[in-house]
Amino acid sequence: MKYFLTRLKLRTIWSWAGCRDAWANEHSFRTWVWANLASAALALWLPLEPAERALILALGILVLAAELLNTAIERAVDYISKDHHELARRAKDAGSAGVAVTAVAAGVAWVVVLAGL
Numbered sequence: 001m002k003y004f005l006t007r008l009k010l011r012t013i014w015s016w017a018g019c020r021d022a023w024a025n026e027h028s029f030r031t032w033v034w035a036n037l038a039s040a041a042l043a044l045w046l047p048l049e050p051a052e053r054a055l056i057l058a059l060g061i062l063v064l065a066a067e068l069l070n071t072a073i074e075r076a077v078d079y080i081s082k083d084h085h086e087l088a089r090r091a092k093d094a095g096s097a098g099v100a101v102t103a104v105a106a107g108v109a110w111v112v113v114l115a116g117l
Contacts, residue, residue, distance in 0.1 A: 036060035059106035070095035
């Protein structure tokens, strides 16, 4: 049990370090955080069902997770080489597309929830 708790503590420290670094160095991450704060405030203010509110909040968090994964891809590719390479471009574009797809999912959820009001 002690090993588990020690590893859990370390994973938490490393995860928050990644979030702090993304906040400090990634404009896109900060933009999505602010967008999600606005979305969450609206979701909490509107008279939504608990499931609708949970969906909106969870999808917002997934957008942030996708942005963090995109950041990891971009940094790993840049670490390997700053040279322009077709596969590097495609990897970065795929990561960016992942963020876009999760953002569209959040937008679709908002449209469906608001259409039901």
